[in-house]
Amino acid sequence: MERSEPPLALLRSAATVLPPAILNRLAAAVVRGLERTRPKLIANFAQLPAAVVVVAPTDLPYRFALSVGRRPVALRIVDGDPGPADAGVSGDVATLIDLVEGRIDGDSLFFRRDLVISGDTAVVVGLRNVLDREELSVAGELGALCGPLRPQARAVARALDRALDGLGRRLAAMHRTLHPPGDRPPDVAAEIDRCRGEIAALTARLAALEARQKRRDERDA
Template sequence: MAETEFPVLLATNVLGLLPAPALTRATALLMRRFGRTYPRLFRALAGHEPCTIGIEPTDLAHRFVLRFGGTPVSLVPTLTLEQPLNACVRGRLATLVGLLEGRLDSDALFFSREIVITGEMEAIVSLRNALDRETVNVFQAATALFGPVGHPVRRVALMLERRLAAAHQRLTMRHEALHAARREEHSIATYCARQEAELQALRTRIAKIEAQTRRRNPIGAVT
């Protein structure tokens, strides 16, 4: 795992545990950090028409509201997205972070339905194009918030991420093993059904050939 790669599993777990006020404070700090690190990005967004975008990570309980244009850029966590939105983006946290960092192709994710975008596209396209000019790194910005201990924090976070990944993998393997037997049964059933269908088709074909032969030899030469 690269030094700067976003630890998705850790983030999903930590963000899930954070109480709302703490999360609000953390995202506000992160946005301020972004503003300092990527001033050109923030200038581009400030020049846009006022716009509100809902962000819905499907593997988190929290939703986020991103505002830009006219006002300073803000990202606020919320439990529901009930306010009027210009557009909404939905997808897994890892996917959304990948988009933010420009590592993933938004169109490809849209085609494959890994992200779902609803509402007006103008704001989304402007945001995507503004982000695509930068090389945003969420993990670096987040750990930089810890100031001088940022680097150790990064190391600990990455270690935790590796452990979580290993645990996750073990879990997946056990899950696989549990379900393998059932799948096998299923595949045998499918195989039998296919054989049955083929047999039926052959029977029909033979019957047809017999009928044709009978028509050609009405005397009854078929034996």
């Protein structure tokens, strides 16, 4: 499998724009592809204790729920509550891809607090070790979905990634132009103080009205 830089801008954009139904079809296709091309990886996933691991990229709107310890191994992409999970891993998408591709050490990330682990640590450690046995390439595995058109797909993906990366930079520049650093943000604290004062005044006025009404009721009685 060829190793190449993951098209991060394209992946981020696709994960943001595409609906979960389409992403889930892609995820299922990737797992089916891995069953063909990397049977040992899938067998090692299946040998882990039965568990659902939720991988939550901090800069994507979706979470990935991977079911291991059974056949078939399943990968779901969800945009809401992923349901009960045995373990969780969280970090930004670039870090997570580096981890999957073996470019970075999980323990080092943990020492630096760049990776957050929760739930059953044995499941997370097992998953990390099983992945590290393989020399995976996210771009390569996605490209494999295109079959004989893989070279063309890679070229299109690279072009799209560059275009999206450029677009992102231009949008960021536009944002900086529209909101120059000199722009004073609204004084939130002063606004809160003003609201508090208004609430206090209204509360006092309400209390006075209630007292007046009470006196009237007593007089009429």
